[in-house]
Amino acid sequence: MASVINSVAHVTGAPNWMDELDRRIINQLQGGFPISERPYRDAAQKLDTTENELITRIRCMLDDGLLTRFGPLFHAERMGGALSLCALKVPDDRFDEVTEAVNSFPEVAHNYQREHTMNMWFVLATETAEQLDEAIHRIEERTGLDVYNFPKQAEYYVGLNLQV
Amino acid sequence: MSQTASKNAVNETTPDLDRRLVLATQAGLPLHAKPYHWLASELGVDPELVMARMQAMLDSGRIRRIGVLPNHYRLGFVANGMTVWDISDDAVAEAGEQVGKLDSVSHCYRRPRHLPDWPYNLFAMVHGHNREEVMDEVEAIARLLGDRVRRYDVLFSTRILKKTGLRIGG
Numbered sequence: 001m002a003s004v005i006n007s008v009a010h011v012t013g014a015p016n017w018m019d020e021l022d023r024r025i026i027n028q029l030q031g032g033f034p035i036s037e038r039p040y041r042d043a044a045q046k047l048d049t050t051e052n053e054l055i056t057r058i059r060c061m062l063d064d065g066l067l068t069r070f071g072p073l074f075h076a077e078r079m080g081g082a083l084s085l086c087a088l089k090v091p092d093d094r095f096d097e098v099t100e101a102v103n104s105f106p107e108v109a110h111n112y113q114r115e116h117t118m119n120m121w122f123v124l125a126t127e128t129a130e131q132l133d134e135a136i137h138r139i140e141e142r143t144g145l146d147v148y149n150f151p152k153q154a155e156y157y158v159g160l161n162l163q164v
Numbered sequence: 165m166s167q168t169a170s171k172n173a174v175n176e177t178t179p180d181l182d183r184r185l186v187l188a189t190q191a192g193l194p195l196h197a198k199p200y201h202w203l204a205s206e207l208g209v210d211p212e213l214v215m216a217r218m219q220a221m222l223d224s225g226r227i228r229r230i231g232v233l234p235n236h237y238r239l240g241f242v243a244n245g246m247t248v249w250d251i252s253d254d255a256v257a258e259a260g261e262q263v264g265k266l267d268s269v270s271h272c273y274r275r276p277r278h279l280p281d282w283p284y285n286l287f288a289m290v291h292g293h294n295r296e297e298v299m300d301e302v303e304a305i306a307r308l309l310g311d312r313v314r315r316y317d318v319l320f321s322t323r324i325l326k327k328t329g330l331r332i333g334g
Contacts, residue, residue, distance in 0.1 A: 025232060026232060026234050026239070029231045029232050030229070030231045030232055030233070030234070031228075031229030031230065031231045032229070032230070032231060033193075033229075033230040033231045035200065035215050035218050035219050035222070035230070036200075036215070037198055037200070037201065037211075038197060038198060039199065039200070040197060040199075041197070051197060055195050055196075055197070058195060058232065059195050061232070062192070064238075065235055065238050066234065066235055066238050066239060067232050067233060067234055067235060068233045068234070068235045069191070069192050069232075069233045070192050070193060070195075070231070070232050070233070071189050071190075071191075071192040071193035071230065072189050072190075072193065072218070072221075072222075072227045072229075072230045073227065073228045073229050073230070073231075073233065074186060074190065074226065074227055074228070075225055075226055075227070075228050078224070078225050078226045079186060079226050085275065085287075099325050102325075102326075103325060103326045108326055109326075109327075109328055110324075110326060110327050110328070111324075111325035111326035111327075112244075112321045112323070112324055112325060113321065113322045113323040113325055114246060114319040114320065114321050114322065115319060115320050115322055116317070116319045118281075118282070118319075120325070121246070121319070122325075122326070148278050148281070148282065149276075150275040150276060150278075150287070151275065151276065152273045152274070152275060153273070153274040153275060153276060154256075154257065154260060154273065154274035155272075155273055156257075156260035156261050156263065156264035156272040156273065156274075163267070164234070164239050164240075
C-alpha cells in the first residue's frame with residue numbers, strides 16, 4: 001500500500017474560505033461559457049461580477065485544486081477517439097506491482113482501487129479503436145491478468161449536477 | 165512563430181484546425197480577457213475562424229460543454245460509489261434515462277455483462293459527502309427501479325491510483 005498517489009481520506013469538506021461568488025461560479029458555470037470576443041465579461045455579467053474578478057476566481061480555484069480544469073470538455077468518441085472502462089482482479093500481494101505496471105501505460109487516464117474482487121478499475125483513452133485493443137493486449141501481457149473490458153454501449157442523460 | 169503559422173494556415177483544412185484547437189485547449193482555455201483571440205494568435209489563424217470552429221464543435225456535440233470542471237473530492241464529495249445494476253436488456257434504456265437524471269449521479273452508462281463473473285449492465289456513479297449519504301442514494305435508486313432490478317452492487321473507491329485526464333497526443 002505504499003504507492004498512494006492521491007489519498008482522499010484526509011479531505012473532509014469544501015474549504016471554508018469559499019464565498020458566495022465561488023459557489024455561484026461552480027454551480028452556474030459548469031457549462032454555457034460563451035464563445036465571444038470577451039467571454040469572461042459576458043459570463044461575469046450573469047454572475048453579477050466583473051471580468052477581472054471572474055478570471056481571478058477561476059485561476060485561484062484551479063491553483064487550489066477546487067477545479068480540475070476550465071475550458072471545453074470534449075466528447076472523446078465524437079472526436080474520433082476511443083475510450084473504455086476496464087477492470088482487473090488483482091491478487092492482494094501483487095497490488096502495488098500491478099498498479100505500477102498499469103499506470104505506466106500512457107493510455108491509462110484514470111485508475112481507481114475499488115472494494116470488490118475486481119479491485120482495479122481504469123479508463124483507457126486512445127486515438128483509435130485499434131490502439132485500445134492493443135493497449136488491453138499489452139496490459140494483459142505485462143500483468144499476466146485478464147482485462148475485463150466494459151466499453152460504453154449507451155450513454156444516458158448526464159446532468160451538470162454538482163452543487164455546492 | 166505566427167508568421168510561419170499564418171503561411172501554414174492558408175491551406176489548412178478544417179479537420180487539421182479542429183485537431184490543433186483540441187490540442188491547444190484540452191488542458192484548459194486561456195485565462196485572458198480574449199481567450200479565443202489569444203488562441204487564434206497562437207495558432208496563426210483568424211479569431212473569427214477559431215470562434216466559428218469552437219461553435220461548430222459545440223453544436224455537433226464534439227465539445228460537450230465549456231465551463232468549469234469541479235473537483236468532487238476537494239469540494240467535500242469524498243465518497244464515490246460505482247453502483248452497478250442487473251436490468252433486463254429490454255428495460256435498461258428506460259432505467260438508464262431515469263437514473264441518469266438523478267442529482268447524485270454524475271455518469272450513467274450501459275456496459276456489457278461478463279457472465280458468470282459480472283451480471284451487471286447499468287453503471288451509475290454516485291457521489292456523496294460520506295458512505296451513508298451514498299447508500300441513501302443507492303436505496304433511492306433501488307426504489308426507483310423497483311422490480312426491474314435483479315441484482316445490484318456498490319463498489320466504493322478506496323484509492324485514486326492515477327488521474328491524468330484524457331489527452332490526445334501531439
